Amino acid sequence: xxxxxxxxxxxxxxxxxxxxxxxxxxxxxxxxxxxxxxxxxxxxxxxxxxxxxxxxxxxxxxxxxxxxxxxxxxxxxxxxxxxxxxxxxxxxxxxxxxxxxxxxxxxxxxxxxxxxxxxxxxxxxxxxxxxxxxxxxxxxxxxxxxxxxxxxxxxxxxxxxxxxxxxxxxxxxxxxxxxxxxxxxxxxxxxxxxxxxxxxxxxxxxxxxxxxxxxxxxxxxxxxxxxxxxxxxxxxxxxxxxxxxxxxxxxxxxxxxxxxxxxxxxxxxxxxxxxxxxxxxxxxxxxxxxxxxxxxxxxxx
Amino acid sequence: xxxxxxxxxxxxxxxxxxxxxxxxxxxxxxxxxxxxxxxxxxxxxxxxxxxxxxxxxxxxxxxxxxxxxxxxxxxxxxxxxxxxxxxxxxxxxxxxxxxxxxxxxxxxxxxxxxxxxxxxxxxxxxxxxxxxxxxxxxxxxxxxxxxxxxxxxxxxxxxxxxxxxxxxxxxxxxxxxxxxxxxxxxxxxxxxxxxxxxxxxxxxxxxxxxxxxxxxxxxxxxxxxxxxxxxxxxxxxxxxxxxxxxxxxxxxxxx
Numbered sequence: 001x002x003x004x005x006x007x008x009x010x011x012x013x014x015x016x017x018x019x020x021x022x023x024x025x026x027x028x029x030x031x032x033x034x035x036x037x038x039x040x041x042x043x044x045x046x047x048x049x050x051x052x053x054x055x056x057x058x059x060x061x062x063x064x065x066x067x068x069x070x071x072x073x074x075x076x077x078x079x080x081x082x083x084x085x086x087x088x089x090x091x092x093x094x095x096x097x098x099x100x101x102x103x104x105x106x107x108x109x110x111x112x113x114x115x116x117x118x119x120x121x122x123x124x125x126x127x128x129x130x131x132x133x134x135x136x137x138x139x140x141x142x143x144x145x146x147x148x149x150x151x152x153x154x155x156x157x158x159x160x161x162x163x164x165x166x167x168x169x170x171x172x173x174x175x176x177x178x179x180x181x182x183x184x185x186x187x188x189x190x191x192x193x194x195x196x197x198x199x200x201x202x203x204x205x206x207x208x209x210x211x212x213x214x215x216x217x218x219x220x221x222x223x224x225x226x227x228x229x230x231x232x233x234x235x236x237x238x239x240x241x242x243x244x245x246x247x248x249x250x251x252x253x254x255x256x257x258x259x260x261x262x263x264x265x266x267x268x269x270x271x272x273x274x275x276x277x278x279x280x281x282x283x284x285x286x287x288x289x290x291x292x293x294x295x296x297x298x299x300x301x
Numbered sequence: 302x303x304x305x306x307x308x309x310x311x312x313x314x315x316x317x318x319x320x321x322x323x324x325x326x327x328x329x330x331x332x333x334x335x336x337x338x339x340x341x342x343x344x345x346x347x348x349x350x351x352x353x354x355x356x357x358x359x360x361x362x363x364x365x366x367x368x369x370x371x372x373x374x375x376x377x378x379x380x381x382x383x384x385x386x387x388x389x390x391x392x393x394x395x396x397x398x399x400x401x402x403x404x405x406x407x408x409x410x411x412x413x414x415x416x417x418x419x420x421x422x423x424x425x426x427x428x429x430x431x432x433x434x435x436x437x438x439x440x441x442x443x444x445x446x447x448x449x450x451x452x453x454x455x456x457x458x459x460x461x462x463x464x465x466x467x468x469x470x471x472x473x474x475x476x477x478x479x480x481x482x483x484x485x486x487x488x489x490x491x492x493x494x495x496x497x498x499x500x501x502x503x504x505x506x507x508x509x510x511x512x513x514x515x516x517x518x519x520x521x522x523x524x525x526x527x528x529x530x531x532x533x534x535x536x537x538x539x540x541x542x543x544x545x546x547x548x549x550x551x552x553x554x555x556x
Contacts, residue, residue: 015436022403022439193397196360197457201411202384211410215401 030295040291046284054100063091065098065251074267084269087259092269095251096277102252103281106167106236106245107229113171115178115225122182123213127190128205137183140176148173152235156244163252166245170235174228181224185217219296226289230282237278253278305372306333307497308357308465312366315352326352327364328521336464339491339498341512341529343505345545349521350501351469357499358389358467370465385415388458389467393474394450398442404428404453405438411461427456432486448479452486459490466491468500472507484510505549509533517542 016022034041053060062082069089077084083093125136143151155169189195190213198212239245240254248255253274260271315327327349334340342350356364359379368375370386391397398407408427412420425435431452442450451471458466471487472480488511491498502508508515509529516526517539525539535550537543 016439017436019403019405019439193391193393194399197389197391197397197454198399198410199360200358200384200389201457201461202381202414203410207414212399215399 033295034291037291037294039287040294043284043287043289043291046280047288050100050104050281050284053097054104057097057101061091061094061097063094065090065094066249074263074270076267077269083273084267086256086270087263087267092256092273095256096253096273099251099253099256099274099277100281102163102246102250103233103236103278106163106170107232107285109167110170110174110232110236111225111229113167114174114228115221117171118175118178119182119214119217119221121175122179122184123186123209123217125179126183126186127209127213133183136179140179143173143176144180146173148231149235149238152239153242153244156239161244161247163246163250166236166239169239170232173235174225174232177228178221178224182217182221185220186213189213189216219292222296223289223293226285226292229285229289233278233282233285304336305369307336307338307371308334308499309369309372310353310357310366311369313353313356313368314365315349315356315361315363326521327356329366330518330521330523332516332523332526334497334499337491337495337497338514339500339512341508341515342499342501342518343503343508343515343545344518345503348518350503350518353518354389354467354469354499354501358387359383360389381415384463385461386463387465387467388461388463389469390451390454390458390471392470394447394454395442395474397454398450400442402441403438404440404442404445407453408438408457408460411457415461417461423460427460428453430459430490431456446479447475448482451475451479451483455483455486455490459494462494463496465497465499468498468502470502470504471500473502473504480507487511505532505546517545519545 010021011025011028013021013025016025034044067090069085071089072081072085073087073089075081075085075089081091081093083091083096086092086095121136121140125133146154151173152166152169155172156165159165159168195208195212198208203212236245237252237254237257240252241258243255243258246252246255256274257271257278260267260269260274264271309332311331313327313330314325316323316325318324330349330353332340342353344350352361355361357368359375362377364377370383375383402410405424408424409420412423417423424438428435428437433449433452433456437445437449437453442453445453455471466487468487472483475483484507487498490496498511500508500512509532512529514526514528515532516523517537518524519541525537525542527537527542531537532546535543535546537546
């Protein structure tokens, strides 16, 4: 954006004239910080690509993902099948493309459940203190004392296999660390003067938690959940691998990896391609999450 | 004084901790502050002056004794109406503004809580009253200097149109040149709006500039109350007050 265009001038005006302009300026500064952080930028680009692939999957996929062709099974990557075919002759490229939808669906939905839940419980416990704090945090301790994959496994086993149940199970395992993080952040701000100042304006406790404590916790929660996305994706893939997540013939990456395992010796691409997709996606979320940590702090203006 | 004083403290006792480790921060403090008066509380750190202010503001609900507003005893847990009468300016303007909220939002918040009308107009008026002007509306605290932040904090108090302002060392975190600006602003606002001030400070010059009457605190007790003219002339009775005044004079020989 050149400084000479009217828009560039508007974006750089030293004194914003409207809330919209102030927000746009903050966004512009965030973008400039992201640009100055190559790993984070790489993560962001990968994620945008992944999102585009998921959205435009029908346009990108070259084959029907469910059509079996036993005459063309276990084929090497070639011009017709860019990433080869699996044991039932299905095109792996198309399946990986469609699989991105399932992976992102699981990751975002789990994050969307776990982050607000953790945030609400953590800030409430931290701000109110006393008995509320004790009860909520012991609950968190109980959840944290289970390994998260085992907890997710137990939930899925109880609820039955399937994507929706996998999402519920993953969210249930993902919220406690976020609650603990939000509580720790809350404890650092609850005795600050600006919280005292809103108390002296007559604000209710509910109002203070939602409007004044939560905004201080949200950035670190977003960073944490972005970094957690990698773990969520791996858990989802793990559940798929164990046959407890997405069910065949759905092209879930973990499930694809699981079938590829049997042919790993003579048809490496069946397992390697979805494996690489999982790896790249987790990596992208991790890189981007690290970058977000620097960006979401307005004090570095 | 025929009318009841605006603020009155009777036998105020505040202690922290339990059992054997109890610290009595304030012992049996009593004072009266009339309508439109500027009352100063001075003393060294740890003398309990800020503790008195925090009890008065409603931040600390655990005190013994009575605090009265216009002759009526205040409930320990203050109601919403109280906060429209009494507002507090904090010592550190770097800590008293929410780091993620624009000035605009900071000032709109009290208006929303109390459901006041014409919010946009009131924000502009408050910013103009503290000498900043409406152009500061869409800035974040980190884009402001210490003096500008303290002005925003004062605007946030004024926007509720209180009659009493509690000032907790409002200038001690600022540069000397900015201190004078803020003090002059506070003096002007008091004149324009007929505000009652209760100011806590350890800086005798600051208190002498703004206040008409001071109480000197030592180890949780108010040892002496005297008009500011006596403070300037060094006419104190209590031995502690004399030491304090002497120490302050030796510190700044020019003043």
